[in-house]
Amino acid sequence: MRIAIIGAGIIGVNAALALRVQGAEVTLYDREGVAAGASRGNAGIFADYAVLPEARPGLRREVPRMLLDRNGPLSIRLRHLPKLLPWLRDFIREGQPDRVERSTTALSALMKWVRPDWDRVLREAGCEDLRVSRGTLHVYRSPRAMHDALPDWQVMGAHGVRFEPVMGQALRDLEPALSRDFQAGVLMPDLSHALDPLGLTERLAAHARARGCEFRQAEVSAISSTETGVCLHFPGAGTRAFDRAVIACGARSDALTRPLGLPVPLESERGYNVTLPAAGVTLNRPVCLPERGFYMTPMSVGLRIGGRVELGGLIAPPRWSRADVMLRHARNALPGLDPKGAKRWMGHRPSLPDTLPAIGPLPGQERIFAAFGHGHLGLTLAATTGRILAEMIYEIPPEIDPTPCLPARFA
Ligand SMILES: Cc1cc2nc3c(=O)[nH]c(=O)nc-3n(C[C@H](O)[C@H](O)[C@H](O)COP(=O)(O)OP(=O)(O)OC[C@H]3O[C@@H](n4cnc5c(N)ncnc54)[C@H](O)[C@@H]3O)c2cc1C
Structure with a gap:
């Protein structure tokens, strides 16, 4: 499967690693380069306590x-x-209160995987230091x-x-x-905690590159579905076809989802x-x-x-x-x-208002996936997000129920 990931922050890079393990041909696009956004300067806490x-x-x-x-x-x-x-x-x-309880239950289910998922990613990439x-x-x-x-x-x-x-x-x-x-x-x-959030994203990106993922510095201006896959559009009218696309543009992700009819808050x-x-x-x-x-x-x-x-x-x-x-x-x-x-x-x-990320196919566009909206918890949940995406795209029986995170909740 040829998969495009848009955004090379901690989420996009973890998505690339998880999908590559499944055999995907991954191309990562970022308009500025690796970790240009929030992943560059966060406080470095693997905050798996943050269930509220x-x-x-x-x-x-x-x-x-x-x-x-x-x-x-x-x-x-x-x-x-x-x-x-x-x-x-x-x-x-x-x-x-009822909504706080619902988000708490969903966050808690995700947090249980933070430690084992990061253990695996850091070990495989040789970044445990x-x-x-x-x-x-x-x-x-x-x-x-x-x-x-x-x-x-x-x-x-x-x-x-x-x-x-x-x-x-x-x-x-x-x-x-x-x-x-x-x-x-x-x-x-x-x-x-992470000793250097920027260094961590860069080293994971280098590992992804070494495993065959391609990185391109380019802005993606739009994504459209085709009969058999998806098409990425670049400023200046260039296009490139893929089988799947993952939107991991952090706080700018809605610029790509809005034209597709999904009003993400x-x-x-x-x-x-x-x-x-x-x-x-x-x-x-x-x-x-x-x-x-x-x-x-x-x-x-x-x-x-x-x-x-x-x-x-x-x-x-x-x-x-x-x-x-x-x-x-x-x-x-x-x-x-x-x-x-x-x-x-x-x-x-x-x-996103409910503190849960959006992970999964966009409603009505089943080949275009969301992987954004992690708020205060993007570093914490990055490895688990990669795993959830891989389970979805490769139809692996899920270990985590992704329902509370599906973008369909905004449709
Ligand atoms: C002060 C601060 C402290 C934080 N502390 C913590 C913490 O301790 N623990 C924790 O878990 N989280 C923390 N966070 C949150 C965490 O940093 C974010 O949730 C996480 O970095 C989001 O990662 P991302 O990959 O989704 O987005 P980003 O890192 O913002 O990456 C998005 C990427 O997409 C690219 N992009 C955007 N639009 C396009 C486009 N159209 N085409 C191509 N590329 C595009 C950008 O250039 C960027 O590189 C903190 C955040 C801040 C600001």
């Missing part, structure tokens, strides 16, 4: 604050609001703040996530660099990071400040401070004050932090 969706009850009441606080953990850019409204409406609806398993720590300023978060931890615990509360001196023993302002924490001992959740090449402090594991909405992840490329959400669309320039505020909070949390050489970055998380 982003949308939660009571979200509607938060919207005015999101509009007013331009540097808060979750902000909305006023100019983008008219365009954002349909997505925001769906997102708020997904915060209803780029992942370390030292757990992850969430820290709170007061036991009260931790107590407020306990119901969420209990849900995660019910879905098999191991966690241990850590208080006072025990917290400082784990992370001596942390300010004494933090009195409580939750350790997830089983979690792992895809939105960019813009995220920022600051990477400090010589931070001057040591963290033993990634540390999350949930009240501030970001992670501090020790990587081979330095200490990466990254996260937060800005709903501002694909076009507006970065608002770097958001990255600067994050760095300020990080300096308070890690008093010895040296900001010299700080590099700022902004990326677009491809987000």
Whole structure:
């Protein structure tokens, strides 16, 4: 089978590897090159604890604050609001308790495969050195703040996530660099993280190339179905025929699905990071400040401070004050932090309102597959997405029920 994959981020590259294993002749197209989008600068967490969706009850009441606080953990850019409204409406609806429960069940079913699927991919590609398993720590300023978060931890615990509360001196023993302002924490001992998300995507791409996948730097402007397969269209009117196509264009995927009649509610959740090449402090594991909405992840490329959400669309320039505020909070949390050489970055998380990715054939176009919309969890779910796609395209009896992820849910 000749399969075109559009988008060479962590999702497209994992799709290529999984389909190549099944014997596909794979061609990957990316308008900029490998890992040009969100996969380049994420916080590196294999976040298989994240079974709770982003949308939660009571979200509607938060919207005015999101509009007013331009540097808060979750902000909305006023100019983008008219365009954002349909997505925001769906997102708020997904915060209803029954929908939260439904997404939690579906996410939990996916998360069970994250570790074994990544184990296999990293082993086969010889990239195990780029992942370390030292757990992850969430820290709170007061036991009260931790107590407020306990119901969420209990849900995660019910879905098999191991966690241990850590208080006072025990917290400082784990992370001596942390300010004494933090009195409580939750350790997830089983979690792992990537030492270099860009390097990981590049090395997996090199492995895919070595296994015979072809990479082409080109923009795909449209896809159409033909009687026997699919046709890719390029700017300037060139075309190329394939048997199947996979859309893995991250936050820009709807530009290809919309003309095919599928109105996917895809939105960019813009995220920022600051990477400090010589931070001057040591963290033993990634540390999350949930009240501030970001992670501090020790990587081979330095200490990466990254996260937060800005709903501002694909076009507006970065608002770097958001990255600067994050760095300020990080300096308070890690008093010895040296900001010299700080590099700022902004990326677009491809987000769907129910926090579930879209994986599977487009309704009415059974040879064109979606593989996008992974939001905050694209690194986490990339290897499992590759496996699900391979099971679908090669009609292998599925180990994971893909129904909650099917794009048909938007038809
Ligand atoms: C600040 C931040 C922190 C994050 N932290 C984490 C984390 O800790 N853990 C985690 O699991 N996830 C995290 N994420 C989310 C994760 O990075 C994304 O979900 C993931 O990278 C999405 O991968 P992708 O391959 O779908 O998209 P992308 O990486 O954006 O790749 C899409 C590719 O498609 C190409 N493209 C687009 N349109 C076309 C076209 N028409 N023709 C050809 N090519 C095209 C682009 O050039 C791009 O290379 C984070 C994201 C951000 C922004």
